[in-house]
Amino acid sequence: MEIALVGVGKIAIDQHIPSISASPDWELSATVSRHGSVDGVEAFTDFDEMLEKRRDIRVISLCLPPVPRFDYAAKAIRAGRHVMLEKPPGATLAECHALEALAREHRVSIYATWHSREADKVAAAKAWLADKTLRKLHVTWKEDVRRWHPGQEWIWEPGGMGVFDPGINALSILTEILPVNVHLKSADLDVPENRQTPIGARLDFFHPNGAEVIADFDWRQTGDQIWQIEAVTDEGTLTLLEGGARIQIDGVEDALVSDNPLAGEYPRLYANMAKLLSTGGIDMDLRPMVHVSDALALGRRNAVEPFHE
Numbered sequence: 255m256e257i258a259l260v261g262v263g264k265i266a267i268d269q270h271i272p273s274i275s276a277s278p279d280w281e282l283s284a285t286v287s288r289h290g291s292v293d294g295v296e297a298f299t300d301f302d303e304m305l306e307k308r309r310d311i312r313v314i315s316l317c318l319p320p321v322p323r324f325d326y327a328a329k330a331i332r333a334g335r336h337v338m339l340e341k342p343p344g345a346t347l348a349e350c351h352a353l354e355a356l357a358r359e360h361r362v363s364i365y366a367t368w369h370s371r372e373a374d375k376v377a378a379a380k381a382w383l384a385d386k387t388l389r390k391l392h393v394t395w396k397e398d399v400r401r402w403h404p405g406q407e408w409i410w411e412p413g414g415m416g417v418f419d420p421g422i423n424a425l426s427i428l429t430e431i432l433p434v435n436v437h438l439k440s441a442d443l444d445v446p447e448n449r450q451t452p453i454g455a456r457l458d459f460f461h462p463n464g465a466e467v468i469a470d471f472d473w474r475q476t477g478d479q480i481w482q483i484e485a486v487t488d489e490g491t492l493t494l495l496e497g498g499a500r501i502q503i504d505g506v507e508d509a510l511v512s513d514n515p516l517a518g519e520y521p522r523l524y525a526n527m528a529k530l531l532s533t534g535g536i537d538m539d540l541r542p543m544v545h546v547s548d549a550l551a552l553g554r555r556n557a558v559e560p561f562h563e
């Protein structure tokens with residue numbers, strides 16, 4: 255299937271382009287970008303022009319930040335194209351609902367992707383937790399913003415979500431592996447005095463069976479980077495490490511660790527999209543986004559020292 259990529263930025267170059275190139279299902283047939291292009295692929299700077307001139311391309315993958323994404327997605331759907339959305343699927347929940355309704359109206363597929371759900375050990379964690387009695391679940395997602403988001407001003411602007419940009423990855427795993435839904439009880443947000451979005455956040459969730467469910471996100475982490483979820487149950491403790499790449503049960507590592515366990519995430523997203531198209535389906539699980547919206551609505555804001563890159 256021919257596909258067009260919109261936004262040739264960090265994630266497009268790191269993941270989307272190599273995953274499409276390596277897939278037997280997909281052929282990258284056009285890019286739309288104000289700055290970038292891909293060797294041997296027709297390059298457009300104007301999205302409307304691409305939609306008009308390349309009517310043969312039925313699928314559009316949007317690799318833009320969340321705020322500009324809605325307009326592109328809505329145009330693509332109105333032009334009868336199927337759409338794949340980077341995470342988070344929009345800047346607001348209402349936008350995402352509107353896109354889903356539009357996709358239904360125009361009978362096209364739309365896929366809100368959550369790449370971290372495709373990390374190697376997430377499915378194993380889900381299977382293990384399915385019949386356990388959860389007592390405590392702690393998410394620790396601490397990374398160095400200067401290392402992972404250099405020069406990305408949009409993450410500090412309204413709609414950029416700040417530390418929830420990586421934090422939503424943890425929430426996408428949490429909502430996938432827990433057999434029940436949780437909802438936010440309270441949140442604390444650390445917002446730099448000179449910025450619009452949080453650099454740190456602590457979230458406390460209600461769990462229907464009374465388990466303690468807490469998430470701690472921080473962008474001020476230097477040294478070791480931590481992307482970990484620990485679940486304490488009556489039957490043992492599960493730990494997902496390195497963003498879902500590794501799993502331990504009671505401290506014992508799963509023997510089956512692949513050489514590059516995160517490398518499968520984006521190839522799996524594109525395989526999922528191919529499958530979705532074959533059934534004409536829609537996949538818009540917005541639960542990770544609900545938690546972020548709730549945290550931004552309910553969170554107590556603490557002004558913290560200004561952030562300068």
Ligand code: NAP
Pocket residue numbers: 260261262263264265266286287288289290317318319320322340341342369402406408419
């Ligand atoms: P980025 O490099 O800062 O931006 C991606 C591209 O979006 C830019 O190159 C630009 O495309 C386009 N863009 C930016 N602002 C725009 C605007 N106002 N209007 C139109 N186009 C605009 O960001 P990224 O890191 O790739 O992130 C993009 C999305 O992927 C985000 O939602 C992020 O959460 C997600 N993501 C990122 C990572 C990561 O490691 N960075 C990992 C997973 C998911 P052109 O210059 O080509 O026009």
